[in-house]
Structures are given as C-alpha cells and as structure tokens.
Amino acid sequence: MPLASQIEAILYLKGQPLDITAIAEFAGCDRETAEDAIIELMADYAHRDSALEVVETPSGYCLQLRSSFQHLLQTMVPAELGTGALRTLAAIALKGTISQTELVDLRGSGAYQHVQELVEMGFVRKRRQPGGRSFVLQVTDKFHQRFELEQLLPSIEEPSQS
Numbered sequence: 748m749p750l751a752s753q754i755e756a757i758l759y760l761k762g763q764p765l766d767i768t769a770i771a772e773f774a775g776c777d778r779e780t781a782e783d784a785i786i787e788l789m790a791d792y793a794h795r796d797s798a799l800e801v802v803e804t805p806s807g808y809c810l811q812l813r814s815s816f817q818h819l820l821q822t823m824v825p826a827e828l829g830t831g832a833l834r835t836l837a838a839i840a841l842k843g844t845i846s847q848t849e850l851v852d853l854r855g856s857g858a859y860q861h862v863q864e865l866v867e868m869g870f871v872r873k874r875r876q877p878g879g880r881s882f883v884l885q886v887t888d889k890f891h892q893r894f895e896l897e898q899l900l901p902s903i904e905e906p907s908q909s
Contacts (some may be wrong), residue, residue, distance in 0.1 A: 750774060750784040751791065753811065755801075760853045762834035764807035828868070835861035836870055842885045845871070847882040 757773045759800060765773075771781035776848065785808055789801045798816045828836075835858050839845055851858045862884060863869035870890040873882045 750780065751777065751788040754781065754784050755788055758801065758808060758810040759834070760829055760838055762854060764804045764809040764870065766807040771811060804844070828864075831857055832861040832864050836865055836886070839871055839884050840890065841866075844883055844885050846876060846879075847884055 753774050754770055756877065759772060761773075764784075767778055767781055767785070770785065771778045774781055774784070775783075785801070789803075792799065792801045798813055799810055800813050802811060822838050835850065838850060838853055842849075847858075847862060850862070854861070862871060866873050869887060870884050870893070872887050873886075875881075876883050
C-alpha cells in the first residue's frame with residue numbers, strides 16, 4: 748500500500764488535524780518521508796475532481812470536505828451529530844465490529860464521548876466483550892435506515908443460474 752494512501756486513511760480515521768510527527772509515528776516512517784507523502788497526497792487531491800481536500804491548518808494536516816460542499820453537510824448530517832461523532836460512526840461502520848479500545852486507538856479519547864452519543868441516538872450497539880473489560884461496538888439497523896447506504900452502493904446482482 749502506498750504511503751500516501753496510508754496517510755490518507757490515518758487522516759480520515761483520526762478526523763482531526765495531525766502534525767507531521769504524529770503522522771510519521773502512525774505511518775511508521777520518519778518525518779521527512781511522511782512530509783514527502785503528505786505533499787504527494789495534497790497534490791493528488793488538488794488535481795482530483797473530489798469533494799475532499801487535504802489541507803494544512805495551524806494545528807496540523809487534515810482531510811476535510813471542500814468548502815463548496817458545506818451546504819450538503821447541513822442537509823445530510825443530523826444537526827445533533829457533529830463531525831467528530833460522524834467520523835467515529837464511519838469508523839465503526841467500516842470495521843463492522845470493533846472493540847472500543849481499538850476505536851479509541853484509531854480516533855483518540857474523544858471517541859468515548861462519541862460512542863456514548865451514538866448509543867443514545869440508537870446508531871451504535873455496545874456490548875461487553877465476553878471475558879473482557881472492553882466493549883464491542885457495531886452499527887444498528889437504525890444506522891442503516893438513516894444513512895441508506897444500500898442506495899449509495901452499486902447493486903450486486905445475483906449471478907444467473909444456468
């Protein structure tokens with residue numbers, strides 16, 4: 748997997764600006780290599796016709812929605828669900844089943860609050876791991892109904908039986 752793609756995943760999953768030292772640490776490389784890969788990633792996004800962009804902010808680099816798409820955020824995301832909680836929800840949905848410990852490693856300690864909100868809203872189910880101290884997290888049917896992911900994904904047709 749190319750380093751730029753790995754950094755893209757890190758920025759997406761963390762959902763907050765990260766300085767180059769943190770990016771290099773998560774990616775398992777040195778700062779200079781991380782800087783080259785982030786420049787490559789920024790250039791790639793600059794040349795894409797994409798809704799997302801990689802930008803450098805005063806607190807670090809982040810993957811964010813281009814400002815020209817901000818109007819969609821207001822219409823598509825429930826007002827009570829902030830961007831951080833939404834990214835935490837996306838991480839849970841992408842993993843299918845994830846331990847709360849693993850989620851906090853991916854998203855940071857703010858994930859504890861996000862999980863609490865998401866459970867209260869009915870988007871996430873939280874069960875204690877058998878024989879463990881952590882919890883297992885999964886999205887609920889309400890999540891699938893609200894976000895209608897099946898409509899966003901191409902239909903998979905059954906192969907014809909001949």
